[in-house]
Amino acid sequence: xxxxxxxxxxxxxxxxxxxxxxxxxxxxxxxxxxxxxxxxxxxxxxxxxxxxxxxxxxxxxxxxxxxxxxxxxxxxxxxxxxxxxxxxxxxxxxxxxxxxxxxxxxxxxxxxxxxxxxxxxxxxxxxxxxxxxxxxxxxxxxxxxxxxxxxxxxxxxxxxxxxxxxxxxxxxxxxxxxxxxxxxxxxxxxxxxxxxxxxxxxxxxxxxxxxxxxxxxxxxxxxxxxxxxxxxxxxxxxxxxxxxxxxxxxxxxxxxxxxxxxxxxxxxxx
Amino acid sequence: xxxxxxxxxxxxxxxxxxxxxxxxxxxxxxxxxxxxxxxxxxxxxxxxxxxxxxxxxxxxxxxxxxxxxxxxxxxxxxxxxxxxxxxxxxxxxxxxxxxxxxxxxxxxxxxxxxxxxxxxxxxxxxxxxxxxxxxxxxxxxxxxxxxxxxxxxxxxxxxxxxxxxxxxxxxxxxxxxxxxxxxxxxxxxxxxxxxxxxxxxxxxxxxxxxxxxxxxxxxxxxxxxxxxxxxxxxxxxxxxxxxxxxxxxxxxxxxxxxxxxxxxxxxxxxxxxxxxxxxxxxxxxxxxxxxxxxxxxxxxxxxxxxxxxxxxxxxxxxxxxxxxxxx
Numbered sequence: 001x002x003x004x005x006x007x008x009x010x011x012x013x014x015x016x017x018x019x020x021x022x023x024x025x026x027x028x029x030x031x032x033x034x035x036x037x038x039x040x041x042x043x044x045x046x047x048x049x050x051x052x053x054x055x056x057x058x059x060x061x062x063x064x065x066x067x068x069x070x071x072x073x074x075x076x077x078x079x080x081x082x083x084x085x086x087x088x089x090x091x092x093x094x095x096x097x098x099x100x101x102x103x104x105x106x107x108x109x110x111x112x113x114x115x116x117x118x119x120x121x122x123x124x125x126x127x128x129x130x131x132x133x134x135x136x137x138x139x140x141x142x143x144x145x146x147x148x149x150x151x152x153x154x155x156x157x158x159x160x161x162x163x164x165x166x167x168x169x170x171x172x173x174x175x176x177x178x179x180x181x182x183x184x185x186x187x188x189x190x191x192x193x194x195x196x197x198x199x200x201x202x203x204x205x206x207x208x209x210x211x212x213x214x215x216x217x218x219x220x221x222x223x224x225x226x227x228x229x230x231x232x233x234x235x236x237x238x239x240x241x242x243x244x245x246x247x248x249x250x251x252x253x254x255x256x257x258x259x260x261x262x263x264x265x266x267x268x269x270x
Numbered sequence: 271x272x273x274x275x276x277x278x279x280x281x282x283x284x285x286x287x288x289x290x291x292x293x294x295x296x297x298x299x300x301x302x303x304x305x306x307x308x309x310x311x312x313x314x315x316x317x318x319x320x321x322x323x324x325x326x327x328x329x330x331x332x333x334x335x336x337x338x339x340x341x342x343x344x345x346x347x348x349x350x351x352x353x354x355x356x357x358x359x360x361x362x363x364x365x366x367x368x369x370x371x372x373x374x375x376x377x378x379x380x381x382x383x384x385x386x387x388x389x390x391x392x393x394x395x396x397x398x399x400x401x402x403x404x405x406x407x408x409x410x411x412x413x414x415x416x417x418x419x420x421x422x423x424x425x426x427x428x429x430x431x432x433x434x435x436x437x438x439x440x441x442x443x444x445x446x447x448x449x450x451x452x453x454x455x456x457x458x459x460x461x462x463x464x465x466x467x468x469x470x471x472x473x474x475x476x477x478x479x480x481x482x483x484x485x486x487x488x489x490x491x492x493x494x495x496x497x498x499x500x501x502x503x504x505x506x507x508x509x510x511x512x513x514x515x516x517x518x519x520x521x522x523x524x525x526x527x528x529x530x531x532x533x534x535x536x537x538x539x540x541x542x543x544x545x546x547x548x549x550x551x552x553x554x555x556x557x558x559x560x561x562x563x564x565x566x567x568x569x570x571x572x573x574x575x576x577x578x579x580x581x582x583x584x585x586x587x588x589x590x591x592x593x594x595x596x597x
Binding site for chain 2: 004011014130134139142154155157158159160161162163164165166168169170172173174192193195196197199200201202203204206207209210211213214217
C-alpha cells in the first residue's frame with residue numbers, strides 16, 4: 001500500500017511542472033484553455049472509423065511538450081497507463097462489427113478493429129492534451145481562467161478549496177493507513193468494520209479541521225471569494241496562439257493530413 | 271450531459287450564494303479533499319477477497335445537503351479528470367450527472383422520505399443502505415443509456431444493461447454498508463453532523479425544479495449528447511466506473527461474471543476473426559484490391575510518418591532550446 005504516498009508524489013510532480021518559465025507557461029491561461037478545448041472538440045468530432053486523420057493531431061501535444069520543456073517520457077508514460085482502459089472499451093467493437101474495412105495484402109482488418117484503435121488513439125490524444133494543459137498552466141490558473149470564461153464563482157471557490165486541501169488530507173489518509181498497516185501484521189487490507197471506523201475518524205477530523213480553517217479564514221477577512229492578483233492579459237501573443245492552433249486544427253479536420261503526406265510519398269515511389 | 275451538468279452547477283451555485291451559509295464553503299472543499307483521501311484507502315470486501323473503496327456520493331449528500339454536495343462531488347470529479355484522467359474530460363459531463371446529480375437530486379429526496387424526521391438507528395441505517403443501492407442502480411442505468419445514445423460502442427443495449435445492473439447491485443450493497451459504518455461512527459461522536467439533513471434545512475425548491483431538470487436531462491441526453499459524447503472516454507468511464515467505483519480487483523466474483531457475460535455474447539455472435547479473403551492472387555483481383563487499398567496504404571504510411579515526426583518533436587525543440595544559450 002505504497003499507493004497513497006506514491007499517488008500524492010505523482011500528483012505533486014505533475015503540479016510542479018506548472019512552475020516552469022517558458023513562453024508557453026507565461027501565456028494567459030485562458031488562451032491555453034480555449035485551444036485545448038478546441039483541440040478536444042475537433043478530435044472528438046471525427047467519425048468512429050477515422051484513424052489515420054487523427055494521427056497528425058499528436059503534433060499538438062508533442063510541439064507543446066517540446067516548447068514548454070516538459071518531460072516527454074513522464075507524460076507519455078502517464079498517458080500510456082490509461083490506454084488499457086480505452087482498450088477495454090473498444091474491445092467489444094471487433095466482436096460486434098466485423099465488416100472488412102481495410103485490406104493490407106492478405107490481412108483483412110475489420111471495421112471493429114479500426115474503431116477500437118480509433119478509440120484508443122482518441123483517448124490518448126485528449127488525455128495527453130489535458131495533461132499538457134495542466135503541466136503548462138497549473139490547476140489554480142486553470143480555475144481562474146475558467147472563472148473569467150464564465151464558470152460560476154461558487155464552484156471556482158470550491159475547486160480552489162479542494163485543491164488546497166487534497167495534499168493535506170491525502171497525507172493524513174496516508175498516515176492513517178500506514179499506521180493501520182504497521183499494526184495489522186501483514187494483512188493486506190482492513191476489513192469493512194475497520195475501514196468504516198478509520199474513514200469515520202478521518203471524517204471527524206476533517207470536519208474539525210474545516211471548522212478551524214473557517215475560523216482562521218474569517219479572522220483574516222474571508223468574504224466568500226479568493227482575492228487573486230490578476231496578472232494575465234489577453235494580448236497579441238494569446239490571440240495569435242489561439243488563432244494559429246485553431247486554423248491548424250481546422251485544416252487537419254478538413255484534410256486528412258496523414259493521407260496527404262502518405263500519398264505524396266507513395267506517389268513518388270510508384 | 272454537459273449542458274445538464276453545467277445547468278445544475280449554475281443552479282446549485284446560485285442557490286448556495288442566495289442562502290449563503292458562510293460555514294459551508296470551507297466544509298465543502300475540505301470534505302471534497304476528504305473524499306479524495308478516503309478513496310485512496312482500500313478495504314477487503316467480505317466474501318470475495320477483492321478490494322474496494324468508498325465512492326462517497328451518498329455520504330457527502332447526507333452530510334452536506336444536495337446543493338453543496340453536488341458542487342463538492344463535481345469538483346472532485348474535475349480534479350480526478352484532470353490529474354488522473356479518471357474518466358477523461360469529455361465524459362466529465364456524464365460523470366457529474368451520474369455520480370453527483372443522481373445521488374444529490376434524485377436519491378436524496380428518497381432518503382429523506384425513508385429516514386423521516388427523527389429516525390432511530392435502524393431506520394436511518396436502512397435508509398442509507400437503500401439510498402446507496404438506488405443511487406448506484408440509477409447511475410449504472412444512466413451509464414448504459416448514455417453509452418447507447420452516444421453510439422460509440424457497438425455493445426447492444428440489453429446485454430450491457432444485463433451486465434451493469436447486477437454488478438452495481440453488489441457494489442451498491444458494499445457502498446451502503448460502508449456509508450452506514452462511517453456515518454454511524456460520525457454520528458456517535460458528533461450527533462449534530464447529521465441533524466441538518468434530517469431536519470430539512472435543505473429546501474429542494476419543490477418538485478417542479480426536479481421535474482424540469484429531468485426533462486432537460488432527457489432532452490439533452492437524447493439530442494446533444496449524441497454529438498457531445500461521441501468520444502473515446504464516453505466508454506472509458508463506463509468501464510472505469512465498472513472497475514473503479516468500488517474498485518474491484520482481479521479474481522473477484524464480479525470479474526468472473528463479467529467474463530461469463532463476455533463469453534456469452536461472444537458465443538451468441540459466433541465470434542471469429544474475419545477470415546481474410548483467400549482469392550488466388552490473380553492480376554485482376556490484385557488490381558481490384560489495389561484501388562481499395564491504395565488509400566489505405568497511403569493512410570498507413572502517412573500515419574506512421576506523422577507519428578514518428580510527432581514523437582521526434584519534443585526532442586527537436588528541446589535540442590534547440592538547449593543549444594540556444596550557448597550561441
